[in-house]
Amino acid sequence: MKIIFHLIDLSLVNAWLLYRRHCSQNQIHTKDVLSLLTFRIDVAKSLLQSSPPPPPVQRGRPSLQNISDQNNTTIDVRAAPVPxxxxxxxxxxxxxxxxxxxxGRCRNGRCLGYSRISCTKCKARLCLNEKKNCFKDYHH
Ligand SMILES: [Zn+2]
Ligand SMILES: [Zn+2]
Structure with missing residues (x-):
């Protein structure tokens, strides 16, 4: 393992030397040129950022969201009123x-009553009893 690290380090130093040469060619101020340590840290940071996140988390979350979305859709359909x-x-x-x-609920205006009578054409429940005749009111 030590040899691998040594090789990585060597390539890093080589890269840094190239970077420094590049900087001097472009007449960049010496104080603006990254030190070897800063250069190493920068490389390490970019390597960490470019590494992909663990796959199990990514796979798990979308499927859960899909399930909840499907559930919501089902609830919406059930709650949707009859046109x-x-x-x-x-x-x-x-x-x-x-x-x-x-x-079910009477569909006549603001009537809050419940009825077991519905209109065949309107497909709407309407009160039709000794107290109320929403059936007649609804069709006027
Ligand atoms: Zn009707
Ligand atoms: Zn009614």
Whole structure:
């Protein structure tokens, strides 16, 4: 191992000598020319920076992000509301029939009620009981 280090050191010194010659050729001030030690440190730094980061970390992270992204997409799709039918369709007074369905939020304006009745054409749940008739209101 010592021989390898010695060889690296030799090549470093050679490189530094070349660098110094290059500096004198370009008439760079002696005080601006890096000392052998500074030169070595610079080379070491650049070697450290150019070395690639450990691969397992890089491989692990993107896959985790992908999984969370997929999960978010699924939640977004579930939370997305049913599109509101166009007003022209809603008030055309043609072919709107109440049908019983699963319980859900009434779609009539700001009504906060829940209904098991929905319109076949609008595909929207609307109250239709002894207290409220959102079904009629919604289609006017
Ligand atoms: Zn309708
Ligand atoms: Zn209602």
């Amino acid at each position: 509101v039918p166009p007003t022209s369709t809603r008030i055309d007074k043609f072919d709107h029939w109440p049908v019983s369905t699963t319980k």
